[in-house]
Amino acid sequence: MTMDLPDLPDLLAARRTLAGVVARTPVLRSDILDERAGARLFFKAEGLQLTGSFKVRGAYNKIRSLSAAELAPGLITVSAGNAALGAAWAARAVGARLVVVMPENAVPEKLAAVAALGARIEKDGVINATQAFERLARLREEHGYTLVHPFDDPFVIAGAGTAAWELLEEVPDLEALAVPTSGGGLLAGALLATRGLAPRAEVYGVQPEGADGLVRSLAAGVPTAPERVHSVADGLTAPKPGVLNFELIRRHAAGVVTVPDAAILDAMALIIRHLRVIVEPAGAAGLAGALADERFRDRRVGVLLSGSNTGTERVRDVLVAG
């Protein structure tokens, strides 16, 4: 099978495309969290990115790669929220129309923010990922929309990789990375970035126990979804990794750590308390993984805080519990 796998030059091209367009997010530190983890942690705060997550990097890189003929019929994507927000921002930036297929039960703040960016939302009757992808296929057939895939695309992966690239520019001697993953865009992108800047660093994906499509895929040798996906981390509920993502991960990732939802919520509270930034549950999964797994102990670890789009009720709840 030949695949158009993205590589280092694609990431470098994405960096040029994104320069001056997206934010260079800060790298945060906390002695208290280091002590908790028994490791030295460097947090890349992509929750402070435009649209509140890293997703805008890949979406903008993809949409800017499209020809006038591809932009003309309008664009379409599918997402529980962050990819939709990133694509909506990027589509508005280039003046393209965008349709987003989202689940009816998406986080209300995410639905409202996507609509506010001018995208048209298709959600009636869409409950799960299978229905979402079916709706997407039908709409593409009817209207000829150009697909902006939320993760399974070389431009999207290369764009996502610029987040880990910036982290490695600032902290070149990282020994391991902990990357929240479901579709695999951020993780595959981080693998490209380490290839360029830290070839010896081990890159680990982190998944919720209830959304462990990558673990199953690695066991099966092909992208494989669990029967049921359920996690508090709505941003990590793509049922299985993309084809390109899986191939890069299969070849280069050091492993995948799974964490229960309770550990994700604990990590969320720790991040808000000690790093002073809001994260959504998906954004806290990397820390949950770094705290849970012995392979991060005594090492210099990059932790990707992937996004911050969550309701304030959730923030209050974790601060009460934590």
Next chain:
Amino acid sequence: MTMDLPDLPDLLAARRTLAGVVARTPVLRSDILDERAGARLFFKAEGLQLTGSFKVRGAYNKIRSLSAAELAPGLITVSAGNAALGAAWAARAVGARLVVVMPENAVPEKLAAVAALGARIEKDGVINATQAFERLARLREEHGYTLVHPFDDPFVIAGAGTAAWELLEEVPDLEALAVPTSGGGLLAGALLATRGLAPRAEVYGVQPEGADGLVRSLAAGVPTAPERVHSVADGLTAPKPGVLNFELIRRHAAGVVTVPDAAILDAMALIIRHLRVIVEPAGAAGLAGALADERFRDRRVGVLLSGSNTGTERVRDVLVAG
């Protein structure tokens, strides 16, 4: 009266001293907050600075300026919290001993964090600023400690000015700045920074109504404390501006805006919701001022988010109310 007023070269020297030591904090944006304010707002997120506030900039710049003979007897400062944290971090960085006079009723998180950085806290019987400065004077006399003033010092002002300097480097065409103020370190520093990078920008101080020492000082023509200081913004309760700070502010500031505590708490909730960072009440005062005063309308406004050191209970409370 001749005074050793800091000027642009002092700020540039502070930048060199602080380069690679303190964090370059991000500038955050929100379309929603712009709409609320009827202005274009650029937030300098100093709550993500080391020790959770801008204060470490001035403290480190000051402590690094001291001779071995000045460091030898140990250092002393006085603070409700953020200046203490900054000085404690800086003293630890250079291996100096530090005594901090803090009020008994300081925010518990601030007391704990100062102690964790290795500073000795003197707080028994210290309730208000007068008592704190008396205690400081007595301890200096007894032990010969070298003073690290929390704001009334050329090195501290120049160090604080590097925050506004970085903001103006990123957003050179700001027309106004909104700066939380009590002792006047951040405000006086911002006046130095605009002199260098944006001479036409108008710089406004923002004070809580219950801690309006600067307003009274400007009316009286000399630093003058109100009879009573009381505000939810514990970081803005220095009773009156420093002598150097007042002189710079009197000469160069465009004005002072006062805001009620309720507006500060509303602004705090808006920042957490829309910028996805934690701020303490003092850190939210700049936005409260920008929202309240017509002079910011339709302009490009820099807002200093000065710090983030507050308890999670306060965060929960403002999210419930907001």
